[in-house]
Amino acid sequence: MKKTVYEIKSNKFQRQLCMAVVSDLHGGDPTAVLKMLEAERPDYILCPGDIFERLDGSDSDIYRNGLCLLSEASRIAPVFYSTGNHEDGGVRSWSRSWESRVKKREYHERCRNDIEKSGAVLLEDSFVLKHGIAFGGLLSGIINEGGAPELSWLDEFCAVDAPKILLCHHPEYYEKYLKDKNIDLIVSGHAHGGQWRFFGRGVFAPGQGIFPKYTYGVHDGRLVISTGLKVSAIPRFFNPTEVVFVKLV
Numbered sequence: 395m396k397k398t399v400y401e402i403k404s405n406k407f408q409r410q411l412c413m414a415v416v417s418d419l420h421g422g423d424p425t426a427v428l429k430m431l432e433a434e435r436p437d438y439i440l441c442p443g444d445i446f447e448r449l450d451g452s453d454s455d456i457y458r459n460g461l462c463l464l465s466e467a468s469r470i471a472p473v474f475y476s477t478g479n480h481e482d483g484g485v486r487s488w489s490r491s492w493e494s495r496v497k498k499r500e501y502h503e504r505c506r507n508d509i510e511k512s513g514a515v516l517l518e519d520s521f522v523l524k525h526g527i528a529f530g531g532l533l534s535g536i537i538n539e540g541g542a543p544e545l546s547w548l549d550e551f552c553a554v555d556a557p558k559i560l561l562c563h564h565p566e567y568y569e570k571y572l573k574d575k576n577i578d579l580i581v582s583g584h585a586h587g588g589q590w591r592f593f594g595r596g597v598f599a600p601g602q603g604i605f606p607k608y609t610y611g612v613h614d615g616r617l618v619i620s621t622g623l624k625v626s627a628i629p630r631f632f633n634p635t636e637v638v639f640v641k642l643v
Contacts, residue, residue, distance in 0.1 A: 395426050395427070395430075395623065395634065395635045395636060395637065396634045396635070396636045396637075397430060397434070397636070397637055397639065398620075398636045398637070398638045398639070399638075399639045399641065400611075400612050400618060400638065400639070400640050400641065401641045401643055402579070402612065402615060402616065402618075402640060402641070402642055402643070403615075403643055404557075404578060404579075404642050404643075406557040406578045407527070407557050407578075407642050408526065410641065410642060410643050411437045411438070411641070411642045412434070412436040412437050412438075412639055412640070412641050412642075413436060413437065413438050413439075413440055413559070413579070413581070413639070413640040413642065414431055414434065414436040414438070414439045414440065414471070414637060414638070414639055414640075415440050415441075415442065415581045415583075415618060415620045415637070415638040415639075415640060416431075416439060416440070416441050416445075416463070416467070416620075416623070416637055417441065417442050417443060417444065417445075417563075417581075417582070417583025417584075417620040417622045417623065418443070418444045418445075418478070418583045418584065418586060418620070418622025418623050418624045419444070419445045419446075419459070419460060419463055419622075419623045419624070420444055420445075420446075420447055420456070420480065420623070420624045420626075421445075421446055421447050421454075421455070421456025421457065421459045421460050422459060422623055422624070422625060423459060424459055424460075424462055424463035424466070427463065427623065427637055428463065428466050428467065428470075430637050431467055431470050431471075431637070432470055434639060435470065435471070436470075436471050436639060437471060437472075438471055438472050438473075438474065438529075439467045439468075439470065439471050439472070439473045439474070440473075440474050440529075440559070440561055440581050441463075441464070441467075441473060441474065441475040441476070441514070441561070442476055442478070442531075442561040442562060442563050442581050442582055442583050442620075443476055443477050443478025443479070443480075443481070443534070443561070443563030443583055443584065444477075444478035444479070444480045444481065444563065444583060444584065444622070444624070445460045445463060445464065445475065445477075445478075445481075446460040446461075446477075446480065446481050446505075447460075447480050447481075448480065448481060448483065449477070449481045449501040449502055449505040449506075450483075450501075450502050450505075451502030451503075451504050451505060457505075461508055461509075461512060464509060464512040464513070464514040465511075465512040465513065465514075467514070468512055468513030468514055469513075472515070472524060473512075473513065473514040473515065474514070474515050474517060474522075474529045474531070474559075474561060475509070475514045475515065475516055475517065475531075475561075476516075476517045476518070476531025476532065476533065476561035476562070476563065477501075477516075477518070477531075477533060477534070477563070478534055478563035478564075478583070478584060479534040479536045479537075479563065479564075479584070479600075481501070482497070482499055482533070482534050482536065482537050483497060483537065484534055484536030484537050497537040498537075499533070499537060515529070516531075517529065517530060517531025517561060518531060518533055519531070519532065519533050519543075519544045519547050520547060521547075521550075521551045521554070521558075523554070523556060526556055526557070527556060527557050527558075527559060528551060528554045528556045528557065528558045528559070529559050529561070530548075530551045530558065530559070530560045530561065530577075531560070531561045531562075532544075532545075532548070532560060532561070532562040532563075532567070532572075533563075534563055534564060535564075535567075542571075543564075543567060543571065545571060548575060551577075552575050552576040552577060553576075557578050557579075558576065558577045558578050558579075559577075559578065559579045559580075559581070560572070560577050560579070560580045560581070561581055562580055562581070562582050563582060563583055563584050564582065564584050564601055565582035565583075565584060565585055565608035565609070565617065565619045566584075566585075566599075566601040566602050566606070566608055567582075568580065568582070568608060568613070568617050569607075569608075572617075573614070577616070578616060579616050579618065579640070579642070580616060580617045580618070581618045581619075581620070581638075581640070582608070582617065582618070582619045582620070583619070583620045583621075583622045584599070584600065584601070584622075585599035585600070585601075585602065585606060585608060585609040585610075585619065585621075585622075586599070586609075586621060586622050586624055586630070586633075587609050587610050587621030587622070587630065587633040588605075588606055588609040588610070588633065589628060589630060589631075589633065590630065590631040590632070590633060591609075591610070591631065591632045591633040592631075592632065595609075596609035596610065596633070609621070618638060618640055620636060620637075620638045621633055621634070621635065621636050622635065622636070623635045623636075623637070
C-alpha cells in the first residue's frame with residue numbers, strides 16, 4: 395500500500411486542508427490504513443464506498459473490519475462515508491451474467507446503528523454542513539431502474555453557499571452527471587485503478603469497460619480517484635493499493 399498525495403489549488407476553502415480518501419476496503423484488514431491515517435492526521439477522512447461487502451445484518455470478519463476502520467478512523471478525524479455498489483448488492487454488475495433488476499436499498503437496522511455508533515457520518519443521497527463545508531454523498535445507481543443515480547437532491551446541495559465536497563463511488567458518473575455541477579471536490583473509487591496498469595493506463599473498470607478513462611489521479615482539477623485498497627484473487631499489476639491525501643491549498 396502506498397501513500398499518494400495530490401495538491402489542488404482552490405480559493406473556495408478558508409484555510410489549507412488535508413483530506414484523506416479511503417476507498418474500496420471491501421472488508422480487508424484496516425490495520426495498515428489506520429497506521430497511515432494516524433501518522434498523517436488529516437483534517438477529514440472521506441470514504442466513498444465499498445468499505446463493506448454488504449450491510450445486510452450478517453456478522454463476519456469482513457463486516458467487523460469495515461466497522462473497525464470507521465470507528466478507529468473517527469478517533470483521528472471526522473469521517474464521512476457514502477456507500478458503493480457492493481453495500482447495495484450490486485456485485486459483478488460488469489459480468490455478462492449480471493441480471494439487471496430493480497432492488498430496494500435496505501441497510502439492516504443493526505448496521506445503521508453500528509455505523510452511527512462508530513462516529514462516521516453516513517451520507518445517503520444527502521449532505522451535511524460541518525465547519526463551514528458541505529459534505530455530500532451520491533449513492534450507486536446500479537440497483538435503480540435504468541441504472542442511473544438519484545440526482546434530485548443535488549440541486550439543493552450545489553446551491554449551498556459553502557465549499558462543496560461530494561463522495562461519489564462511481565468515477566464514471568462524473569462526465570454524464572456531475573461535470574457541469576457546482577461542486578468543488580469530488581472523490582471516487584470503484585475502478586480499482588483499472589486492475590492492471592500499463593503505460594500509466596488502466597485496462598478494465600466496471601461501468602467503463604476496456605481501457606477506461608477514469609481510474610486514477612486528478613481530473614479537471616477536482617475529481618480525485620483512488621485506486622482503493624482491494625486485494626483479491628485477481629492480481630493487480632503496476633497498480634498498488636493506496637490511501638490518497640488531497641491537500642487543498
